Amino acid sequence: MPTTTTTSTDSPDAPDFPGLPARSPLVSWLAVVSVMLGIFSIVTTEILPIGLLTSIGSSFTVSDGMAGLMMTMPGFLAAASAPLVTVATGRVDRRFVLGAFILLLALANFLAAAASSYWLVLVSRVMVGVTIGGFWSIGAGLAGRLVPAPSAGRATAVIFAAVPLGSVLGVPLGTFIGDAAGWRTAFLVMGVLSLAVFVLLILVVPPLPARAPTRLHVLTGMLKGFNTRYALVITFLVVLAHFGAYTYVTPFLEGVTHVGAVTVFLLVYGAAGIAGNFLGGSAVVRHPRATFAAAAAMIAAATLLLPLAGTSRVGAVALLVLWGVAYGAVPVCSQTWFARACPDSPEASSVLFTASFQATISTGALAGGIVVDRSSPSMVMTLAGTAAVLTVIAIGLHRARRVTWPDPAPLRAASGEHPGSRHS
Numbered sequence: 001m002p003t004t005t006t007t008s009t010d011s012p013d014a015p016d017f018p019g020l021p022a023r024s025p026l027v028s029w030l031a032v033v034s035v036m037l038g039i040f041s042i043v044t045t046e047i048l049p050i051g052l053l054t055s056i057g058s059s060f061t062v063s064d065g066m067a068g069l070m071m072t073m074p075g076f077l078a079a080a081s082a083p084l085v086t087v088a089t090g091r092v093d094r095r096f097v098l099g100a101f102i103l104l105l106a107l108a109n110f111l112a113a114a115a116s117s118y119w120l121v122l123v124s125r126v127m128v129g130v131t132i133g134g135f136w137s138i139g140a141g142l143a144g145r146l147v148p149a150p151s152a153g154r155a156t157a158v159i160f161a162a163v164p165l166g167s168v169l170g171v172p173l174g175t176f177i178g179d180a181a182g183w184r185t186a187f188l189v190m191g192v193l194s195l196a197v198f199v200l201l202i203l204v205v206p207p208l209p210a211r212a213p214t215r216l217h218v219l220t221g222m223l224k225g226f227n228t229r230y231a232l233v234i235t236f237l238v239v240l241a242h243f244g245a246y247t248y249v250t251p252f253l254e255g256v257t258h259v260g261a262v263t264v265f266l267l268v269y270g271a272a273g274i275a276g277n278f279l280g281g282s283a284v285v286r287h288p289r290a291t292f293a294a295a296a297a298m299i300a301a302a303t304l305l306l307p308l309a310g311t312s313r314v315g316a317v318a319l320l321v322l323w324g325v326a327y328g329a330v331p332v333c334s335q336t337w338f339a340r341a342c343p344d345s346p347e348a349s350s351v352l353f354t355a356s357f358q359a360t361i362s363t364g365a366l367a368g369g370i371v372v373d374r375s376s377p378s379m380v381m382t383l384a385g386t387a388a389v390l391t392v393i394a395i396g397l398h399r400a401r402r403v404t405w406p407d408p409a410p411l412r413a414a415s416g417e418h419p420g421s422r423h424s
Contacts, residue, residue: 030204031146032155035139036162037197038102042132043166044174045109045190046074046361051175051266052183053250059183060118064251068369070125071247075362077129078136082355083219085134094138094145094208095201101135102198109191113184132358137351145208163331164277172266175250179263219348227341227405228352230398235334235353236360237391238296242327243364244371245303245384249320252306252377257316268317272324280329284336289399292333296391298326304385307378331357340405 049056049070057067089097108127115121143155177186222228249266253259276295284291302323309315338353364384371380 025147027204028147029155030200031206032143032158034197034200034204035098035142035146036159037193038098038135038201039139039159039162040166040170041102041190041194041197042105042128042135043163044170045105045128045187045194046132047071047166047170048174048186048190050247051171051250051262052178052186053248054254055178055183056121060121062118063373064248065369065373066118068247068365068372069122071243071365072362072369073122073125074129074132075358075360075365077126078132079355079359079362081130081133082137082351082358085130086137086351089134089138094142095205097138098135098205099198099201101131102194102201105131105135106191106194106198109187109194113187113191129358133354136354142208146205160332160335161277164274164328169270169274172263172270175266176263179261219351222342222345222348222352225341227403228338230394230403231334231337231341232352232356234292234296234337234391234394234398235356236363237387237394238292238299238330238334239357239360240364240367241296241299241303241384241387241391242330243361244368244387245364245381246323246327247365247368248372248377248380251372252310252381253316255377256307257310257313259313259316265317265320269320269324272321273328276325276328277332278328279325281332284329284333288333288336288340289395291329292337293392293395295326295329295333296388296395298322299330300385300388300392302326302385303381303388306381310381343405 049067053064053067053070056070057064104127108124108131111127112121112124115124139159143159144152147155174186174190177189250262253262253265257265259265280291280295302319306316306319310319334357335350335353338349342349368380368384371383
Protein backbone atom coordinates (compact mmCIF):
# COMPACT_ATOMS: atom_id res chain seq x y z
CA MET A 1 0.00 0.00 0.00
CA PRO A 2 2.59 2.55 -1.11
CA THR A 3 0.86 5.73 -0.08
CA THR A 4 3.11 7.24 2.53
CA THR A 5 6.75 7.97 1.96
CA THR A 6 9.66 8.76 4.20
CA THR A 7 12.70 10.83 3.59
CA SER A 8 14.69 9.38 6.43
CA THR A 9 18.16 8.22 5.62
CA ASP A 10 18.48 6.17 8.78
CA SER A 11 19.67 2.63 8.32
CA PRO A 12 19.47 -0.32 10.65
CA ASP A 13 23.17 -0.73 10.01
CA ALA A 14 23.73 2.65 11.62
CA PRO A 15 22.01 2.31 15.00
CA ASP A 16 20.58 5.26 16.90
CA PHE A 17 22.98 4.71 19.80
CA PRO A 18 26.73 4.36 19.30
CA GLY A 19 28.03 0.99 20.42
CA LEU A 20 24.96 -1.01 19.51
CA PRO A 21 25.73 -3.86 17.10
CA ALA A 22 24.56 -3.61 13.52
CA ARG A 23 21.36 -5.51 12.83
CA SER A 24 20.98 -8.15 10.15
CA PRO A 25 18.57 -7.60 7.22
CA LEU A 26 16.39 -10.40 8.61
CA VAL A 27 15.97 -8.68 11.98
CA SER A 28 15.36 -5.35 10.25
CA TRP A 29 12.52 -6.79 8.17
CA LEU A 30 11.14 -8.62 11.19
CA ALA A 31 10.89 -5.20 12.83
CA VAL A 32 8.87 -3.98 9.84
CA VAL A 33 6.64 -7.05 10.08
CA SER A 34 6.12 -6.49 13.80
CA VAL A 35 4.82 -2.95 13.14
CA MET A 36 2.62 -4.32 10.35
CA LEU A 37 1.20 -6.98 12.69
CA GLY A 38 0.57 -4.30 15.29
CA ILE A 39 -1.54 -2.30 12.83
CA PHE A 40 -3.25 -5.51 11.67
CA SER A 41 -4.20 -6.32 15.27
CA ILE A 42 -5.50 -2.78 15.79
CA VAL A 43 -7.55 -2.65 12.59
CA THR A 44 -9.00 -6.11 13.21
CA THR A 45 -9.91 -5.29 16.80
CA GLU A 46 -11.51 -2.02 15.74
CA ILE A 47 -13.89 -3.55 13.21
CA LEU A 48 -14.38 -6.93 14.92
CA PRO A 49 -17.82 -5.94 16.31
CA ILE A 50 -19.27 -5.54 12.79
CA GLY A 51 -19.62 -9.28 12.25
CA LEU A 52 -20.54 -9.89 15.92
CA LEU A 53 -22.97 -7.00 16.29
CA THR A 54 -26.19 -8.97 16.72
CA SER A 55 -24.69 -11.63 19.00
CA ILE A 56 -23.07 -9.06 21.31
CA GLY A 57 -26.26 -6.99 21.34
CA SER A 58 -28.40 -9.98 22.24
CA SER A 59 -26.01 -10.95 25.06
CA PHE A 60 -26.63 -7.62 26.78
CA THR A 61 -30.17 -7.03 25.45
CA VAL A 62 -29.30 -3.86 23.51
CA SER A 63 -30.51 -2.80 20.06
CA ASP A 64 -28.40 -3.00 16.91
CA GLY A 65 -28.07 0.79 16.95
CA MET A 66 -26.87 0.79 20.57
CA ALA A 67 -24.47 -2.04 19.78
CA GLY A 68 -23.11 0.16 16.99
CA LEU A 69 -21.53 2.35 19.69
CA MET A 70 -18.76 -0.24 19.73
CA MET A 71 -17.79 1.12 16.31
CA THR A 72 -18.55 4.77 17.10
CA MET A 73 -16.43 5.28 20.21
CA PRO A 74 -13.02 4.06 19.01
CA GLY A 75 -13.09 6.24 15.91
CA PHE A 76 -13.85 9.49 17.72
CA LEU A 77 -11.19 8.78 20.35
CA ALA A 78 -8.65 7.81 17.69
CA ALA A 79 -9.35 11.03 15.81
CA ALA A 80 -8.67 13.06 18.95
CA SER A 81 -5.69 11.05 20.16
CA ALA A 82 -3.85 10.87 16.81
CA PRO A 83 -2.56 14.48 16.84
CA LEU A 84 -2.43 14.75 20.64
CA VAL A 85 -0.41 11.59 21.18
CA THR A 86 1.93 12.36 18.30
CA VAL A 87 2.73 15.76 19.79
CA ALA A 88 2.75 14.66 23.47
CA THR A 89 5.13 11.73 22.90
CA GLY A 90 7.34 13.67 20.51
CA ARG A 91 10.48 13.07 22.59
CA VAL A 92 9.79 9.51 23.82
CA ASP A 93 11.52 6.45 22.37
CA ARG A 94 9.22 5.09 19.67
CA ARG A 95 9.77 1.45 20.61
CA PHE A 96 8.58 2.17 24.14
CA VAL A 97 5.49 4.01 22.86
CA LEU A 98 4.53 1.27 20.39
CA GLY A 99 4.94 -1.42 23.04
CA ALA A 100 2.81 0.50 25.54
CA PHE A 101 -0.03 0.91 23.04
CA ILE A 102 0.01 -2.76 22.02
CA LEU A 103 -0.22 -3.76 25.69
CA LEU A 104 -3.19 -1.40 26.04
CA LEU A 105 -4.80 -3.12 23.04
CA ALA A 106 -4.31 -6.54 24.63
CA LEU A 107 -5.87 -5.32 27.87
CA ALA A 108 -8.83 -3.88 25.94
CA ASN A 109 -9.46 -7.20 24.20
CA PHE A 110 -9.26 -9.18 27.44
CA LEU A 111 -11.64 -6.74 29.12
CA ALA A 112 -14.17 -7.14 26.30
CA ALA A 113 -13.89 -10.93 26.47
CA ALA A 114 -14.60 -10.92 30.22
CA ALA A 115 -17.13 -8.06 30.32
CA SER A 116 -20.12 -8.74 32.54
CA SER A 117 -22.06 -5.71 31.28
CA TYR A 118 -22.25 -3.67 28.09
CA TRP A 119 -20.67 -0.58 29.65
CA LEU A 120 -17.47 -2.57 30.25
CA VAL A 121 -17.41 -3.46 26.57
CA LEU A 122 -17.66 0.27 25.81
CA VAL A 123 -14.80 0.99 28.22
CA SER A 124 -12.69 -1.50 26.29
CA ARG A 125 -13.59 0.30 23.08
CA VAL A 126 -12.35 3.58 24.58
CA MET A 127 -9.00 1.88 25.15
CA VAL A 128 -9.02 0.64 21.56
CA GLY A 129 -9.61 4.18 20.30
CA VAL A 130 -6.64 5.60 22.18
CA THR A 131 -4.48 2.76 20.86
CA ILE A 132 -5.52 3.40 17.26
CA GLY A 133 -4.63 7.08 17.37
CA GLY A 134 -1.32 6.56 19.14
CA PHE A 135 0.13 3.47 17.48
CA TRP A 136 -1.04 4.31 13.96
CA SER A 137 0.25 7.87 13.86
CA ILE A 138 3.69 6.85 15.13
CA GLY A 139 4.09 3.45 13.48
CA ALA A 140 3.12 4.72 10.03
CA GLY A 141 6.30 6.78 9.68
CA LEU A 142 8.91 4.36 11.03
CA ALA A 143 9.79 2.39 7.89
CA GLY A 144 12.84 4.51 7.08
CA ARG A 145 14.28 3.90 10.54
CA LEU A 146 13.90 0.13 10.39
CA VAL A 147 15.49 -0.69 7.02
CA PRO A 148 18.10 0.97 4.78
CA ALA A 149 16.87 4.05 2.93
CA PRO A 150 16.60 2.33 -0.51
CA SER A 151 14.14 -0.17 1.00
CA ALA A 152 12.03 2.40 2.86
CA GLY A 153 9.31 2.54 0.19
CA ARG A 154 8.91 -1.23 0.16
CA ALA A 155 8.87 -1.36 3.96
CA THR A 156 6.17 1.32 4.05
CA ALA A 157 4.10 -0.77 1.64
CA VAL A 158 4.47 -3.80 3.92
CA ILE A 159 3.36 -1.82 6.97
CA PHE A 160 0.30 -0.41 5.22
CA ALA A 161 -0.67 -3.80 3.82
CA ALA A 162 -2.05 -4.36 7.34
CA VAL A 163 -4.90 -1.97 6.57
CA PRO A 164 -6.63 -3.98 3.84
CA LEU A 165 -5.75 -7.27 5.51
CA GLY A 166 -7.29 -6.16 8.80
CA SER A 167 -10.20 -4.38 7.14
CA VAL A 168 -11.28 -7.13 4.79
CA LEU A 169 -10.25 -10.24 6.71
CA GLY A 170 -10.78 -9.14 10.31
CA VAL A 171 -14.58 -9.13 10.16
CA PRO A 172 -15.10 -12.54 8.50
CA LEU A 173 -12.44 -14.26 10.59
CA GLY A 174 -13.81 -12.73 13.78
CA THR A 175 -17.31 -13.73 12.76
CA PHE A 176 -16.15 -17.29 12.06
CA ILE A 177 -14.56 -17.57 15.51
CA GLY A 178 -17.63 -15.98 17.08
CA ASP A 179 -19.97 -18.42 15.34
CA ALA A 180 -17.83 -21.40 16.31
CA ALA A 181 -16.94 -20.53 19.91
CA GLY A 182 -18.82 -17.36 20.90
CA TRP A 183 -18.05 -13.67 20.48
CA ARG A 184 -16.01 -13.52 23.69
CA THR A 185 -13.56 -16.04 22.23
CA ALA A 186 -13.00 -13.76 19.25
CA PHE A 187 -11.85 -10.96 21.55
CA LEU A 188 -9.78 -13.41 23.60
CA VAL A 189 -7.94 -14.52 20.45
CA MET A 190 -7.21 -10.90 19.56
CA GLY A 191 -5.84 -10.31 23.06
CA VAL A 192 -3.44 -13.24 22.72
CA LEU A 193 -2.37 -12.03 19.26
CA SER A 194 -1.71 -8.55 20.68
CA LEU A 195 0.55 -10.00 23.39
CA ALA A 196 2.46 -11.98 20.75
CA VAL A 197 2.96 -8.79 18.74
CA PHE A 198 4.25 -7.04 21.87
CA VAL A 199 6.89 -9.73 22.40
CA LEU A 200 7.96 -9.52 18.77
CA LEU A 201 8.20 -5.72 18.94
CA ILE A 202 10.43 -5.85 22.02
CA LEU A 203 12.69 -8.48 20.46
CA VAL A 204 13.24 -7.05 16.98
CA VAL A 205 12.53 -3.29 17.03
CA PRO A 206 15.68 -1.31 17.95
CA PRO A 207 15.73 1.73 20.27
CA LEU A 208 14.13 4.57 18.32
CA PRO A 209 14.71 7.90 20.06
CA ALA A 210 12.36 10.59 18.78
CA ARG A 211 13.63 13.12 16.28
CA ALA A 212 12.04 16.12 14.57
CA PRO A 213 8.69 15.64 16.32
CA THR A 214 5.53 16.83 14.58
CA ARG A 215 4.22 20.11 16.02
CA LEU A 216 0.64 21.31 16.19
CA HIS A 217 1.40 24.32 14.00
CA VAL A 218 2.41 21.96 11.17
CA LEU A 219 -0.95 20.19 11.36
CA THR A 220 -2.95 23.40 11.57
CA GLY A 221 -0.93 24.85 8.70
CA MET A 222 -1.85 21.91 6.49
CA LEU A 223 -5.54 22.58 7.10
CA LYS A 224 -5.17 25.93 5.35
CA GLY A 225 -4.38 24.21 2.06
CA PHE A 226 -7.20 23.81 -0.47
CA ASN A 227 -6.21 20.26 -1.43
CA THR A 228 -6.03 19.16 2.21
CA ARG A 229 -9.51 20.52 2.88
CA TYR A 230 -10.76 18.80 -0.26
CA ALA A 231 -9.20 15.52 0.88
CA LEU A 232 -11.06 15.91 4.18
CA VAL A 233 -14.39 16.44 2.39
CA ILE A 234 -14.21 13.49 0.03
CA THR A 235 -12.79 11.21 2.73
CA PHE A 236 -15.67 12.19 5.00
CA LEU A 237 -18.28 11.45 2.34
CA VAL A 238 -16.97 8.10 1.14
CA VAL A 239 -16.08 6.72 4.60
CA LEU A 240 -19.46 7.92 5.89
CA ALA A 241 -21.09 6.00 3.05
CA HIS A 242 -19.10 2.84 3.66
CA PHE A 243 -19.19 2.53 7.43
CA GLY A 244 -22.70 3.93 7.73
CA ALA A 245 -23.80 0.88 5.75
CA TYR A 246 -21.16 -1.78 6.38
CA THR A 247 -21.44 -1.55 10.16
CA TYR A 248 -24.98 -2.91 9.75
CA VAL A 249 -24.38 -5.36 6.90
CA THR A 250 -24.87 -8.31 9.26
CA PRO A 251 -28.41 -7.22 10.28
CA PHE A 252 -29.15 -6.63 6.57
CA LEU A 253 -27.96 -10.08 5.50
CA GLU A 254 -29.83 -11.73 8.34
CA GLY A 255 -33.05 -9.72 8.02
CA VAL A 256 -33.33 -9.02 4.29
CA THR A 257 -31.30 -11.72 2.53
CA HIS A 258 -32.26 -14.22 5.27
CA VAL A 259 -28.80 -15.69 5.64
CA GLY A 260 -28.29 -17.85 8.72
CA ALA A 261 -24.49 -17.63 8.87
CA VAL A 262 -22.98 -14.53 7.28
CA THR A 263 -19.33 -15.66 7.55
CA VAL A 264 -19.09 -16.94 3.98
CA PHE A 265 -20.60 -13.72 2.62
CA LEU A 266 -18.13 -11.62 4.58
CA LEU A 267 -15.22 -13.77 3.43
CA VAL A 268 -16.26 -13.19 -0.18
CA TYR A 269 -16.36 -9.48 0.54
CA GLY A 270 -12.93 -9.70 2.17
CA ALA A 271 -11.31 -11.48 -0.76
CA ALA A 272 -12.72 -8.86 -3.12
CA GLY A 273 -11.35 -6.14 -0.85
CA ILE A 274 -7.80 -7.48 -1.05
CA ALA A 275 -8.03 -7.45 -4.84
CA GLY A 276 -9.40 -3.90 -4.70
CA ASN A 277 -6.48 -2.76 -2.56
CA PHE A 278 -3.89 -3.93 -5.07
CA LEU A 279 -5.87 -2.62 -8.04
CA GLY A 280 -6.43 0.74 -6.37
CA GLY A 281 -2.83 0.99 -5.21
CA SER A 282 -1.60 0.45 -8.76
CA ALA A 283 -3.99 2.93 -10.36
CA VAL A 284 -4.09 5.77 -7.84
CA VAL A 285 -0.48 6.89 -8.34
CA ARG A 286 -1.13 7.94 -11.93
CA HIS A 287 -4.87 8.57 -11.77
CA PRO A 288 -5.80 9.70 -8.24
CA ARG A 289 -9.07 11.40 -9.18
CA ALA A 290 -10.34 8.74 -11.57
CA THR A 291 -9.45 5.90 -9.19
CA PHE A 292 -11.11 7.53 -6.19
CA ALA A 293 -14.21 8.40 -8.21
CA ALA A 294 -14.48 4.86 -9.55
CA ALA A 295 -14.27 3.39 -6.03
CA ALA A 296 -16.95 5.78 -4.74
CA ALA A 297 -19.20 5.04 -7.72
CA MET A 298 -18.93 1.29 -7.11
CA ILE A 299 -19.83 1.74 -3.42
CA ALA A 300 -22.82 3.84 -4.50
CA ALA A 301 -23.97 1.16 -6.95
CA ALA A 302 -23.57 -1.66 -4.41
CA THR A 303 -25.39 0.04 -1.54
CA LEU A 304 -28.19 1.50 -3.66
CA LEU A 305 -28.87 -1.85 -5.35
CA LEU A 306 -28.67 -4.04 -2.23
CA PRO A 307 -32.23 -3.27 -1.04
CA LEU A 308 -33.45 -4.35 -4.50
CA ALA A 309 -31.16 -7.20 -5.56
CA GLY A 310 -29.87 -8.15 -2.12
CA THR A 311 -33.02 -10.06 -1.28
CA SER A 312 -31.52 -13.06 -3.09
CA ARG A 313 -28.27 -14.69 -2.07
CA VAL A 314 -26.82 -14.50 -5.58
CA GLY A 315 -27.59 -10.79 -5.82
CA ALA A 316 -26.17 -10.11 -2.36
CA VAL A 317 -22.93 -11.96 -3.12
CA ALA A 318 -22.46 -10.13 -6.43
CA LEU A 319 -22.99 -6.73 -4.83
CA LEU A 320 -20.73 -7.57 -1.89
CA VAL A 321 -17.96 -8.43 -4.36
CA LEU A 322 -18.45 -5.05 -6.06
CA TRP A 323 -18.49 -3.31 -2.69
CA GLY A 324 -15.39 -5.15 -1.48
CA VAL A 325 -13.34 -4.24 -4.55
CA ALA A 326 -14.43 -0.62 -4.19
CA TYR A 327 -13.68 -0.21 -0.50
CA GLY A 328 -10.36 -2.04 -0.82
CA ALA A 329 -9.18 0.94 -2.86
CA VAL A 330 -10.57 3.66 -0.57
CA PRO A 331 -7.85 3.89 2.14
CA VAL A 332 -5.04 4.03 -0.41
CA CYS A 333 -6.93 6.64 -2.45
CA SER A 334 -7.65 8.81 0.58
CA GLN A 335 -4.14 8.67 1.96
CA THR A 336 -2.69 9.42 -1.47
CA TRP A 337 -4.78 12.61 -1.64
CA PHE A 338 -3.52 13.71 1.78
CA ALA A 339 0.08 12.87 0.85
CA ARG A 340 -0.17 14.79 -2.44
CA ALA A 341 -1.69 17.78 -0.67
CA CYS A 342 1.46 18.16 1.45
CA PRO A 343 4.27 15.99 0.05
CA ASP A 344 6.93 17.59 2.27
CA SER A 345 5.27 16.47 5.56
CA PRO A 346 4.49 12.74 5.29
CA GLU A 347 4.11 12.21 9.06
CA ALA A 348 1.72 15.14 9.41
CA SER A 349 -0.21 13.89 6.37
CA SER A 350 -0.50 10.49 8.04
CA VAL A 351 -1.83 12.07 11.25
CA LEU A 352 -4.52 14.02 9.37
CA PHE A 353 -5.47 10.96 7.34
CA THR A 354 -5.77 8.86 10.50
CA ALA A 355 -7.78 11.48 12.40
CA SER A 356 -10.22 12.20 9.58
CA PHE A 357 -10.70 8.55 8.65
CA GLN A 358 -11.33 7.47 12.23
CA ALA A 359 -13.68 10.35 13.02
CA THR A 360 -15.76 9.51 9.98
CA ILE A 361 -15.86 5.80 10.82
CA SER A 362 -17.51 6.80 14.09
CA THR A 363 -19.84 9.30 12.44
CA GLY A 364 -20.93 6.72 9.88
CA ALA A 365 -21.53 4.03 12.49
CA LEU A 366 -23.47 6.48 14.68
CA ALA A 367 -25.60 7.80 11.82
CA GLY A 368 -26.27 4.29 10.58
CA GLY A 369 -27.28 3.18 14.06
CA ILE A 370 -29.82 5.99 14.36
CA VAL A 371 -31.31 5.11 10.97
CA VAL A 372 -31.40 1.35 11.55
CA ASP A 373 -33.15 1.76 14.91
CA ARG A 374 -35.78 4.12 13.48
CA SER A 375 -36.17 2.63 10.03
CA SER A 376 -34.45 -0.43 8.53
CA PRO A 377 -31.09 -1.75 7.27
CA SER A 378 -32.35 -1.17 3.71
CA MET A 379 -32.81 2.54 4.41
CA VAL A 380 -29.23 2.67 5.74
CA MET A 381 -28.00 1.26 2.43
CA THR A 382 -29.96 3.83 0.44
CA LEU A 383 -28.68 6.80 2.42
CA ALA A 384 -25.12 5.47 2.26
CA GLY A 385 -25.40 5.19 -1.52
CA THR A 386 -26.47 8.83 -1.66
CA ALA A 387 -23.35 9.90 0.26
CA ALA A 388 -21.19 7.88 -2.14
CA VAL A 389 -22.81 9.63 -5.12
CA LEU A 390 -21.94 12.99 -3.52
CA THR A 391 -18.33 11.81 -3.31
CA VAL A 392 -18.25 11.18 -7.04
CA ILE A 393 -19.70 14.65 -7.69
CA ALA A 394 -17.14 16.31 -5.40
CA ILE A 395 -14.25 14.58 -7.16
CA GLY A 396 -15.71 15.62 -10.51
CA LEU A 397 -15.75 19.24 -9.36
CA HIS A 398 -12.11 18.99 -8.34
CA ARG A 399 -11.25 17.87 -11.87
CA ALA A 400 -13.54 20.44 -13.51
CA ARG A 401 -11.77 23.24 -11.64
CA ARG A 402 -8.42 21.90 -12.94
CA VAL A 403 -6.96 21.94 -9.44
CA THR A 404 -3.34 20.79 -9.27
CA TRP A 405 -1.33 19.33 -6.41
CA PRO A 406 2.02 20.55 -5.14
CA ASP A 407 4.96 18.88 -6.85
CA PRO A 408 4.84 15.28 -5.55
CA ALA A 409 8.51 14.58 -6.15
CA PRO A 410 8.94 12.34 -3.06
CA LEU A 411 5.94 10.26 -4.12
CA ARG A 412 7.25 9.87 -7.66
CA ALA A 413 10.64 8.82 -6.40
CA ALA A 414 9.13 6.15 -4.14
CA SER A 415 6.75 4.76 -6.74
CA GLY A 416 9.07 4.96 -9.73
CA GLU A 417 6.77 7.37 -11.52
CA HIS A 418 8.33 9.73 -14.04
CA PRO A 419 7.86 13.50 -13.71
CA GLY A 420 6.05 13.67 -17.00
CA SER A 421 3.20 11.41 -15.89
CA ARG A 422 -0.31 12.79 -16.06
CA HIS A 423 -2.80 12.57 -13.19
CA SER A 424 -6.48 12.29 -13.92
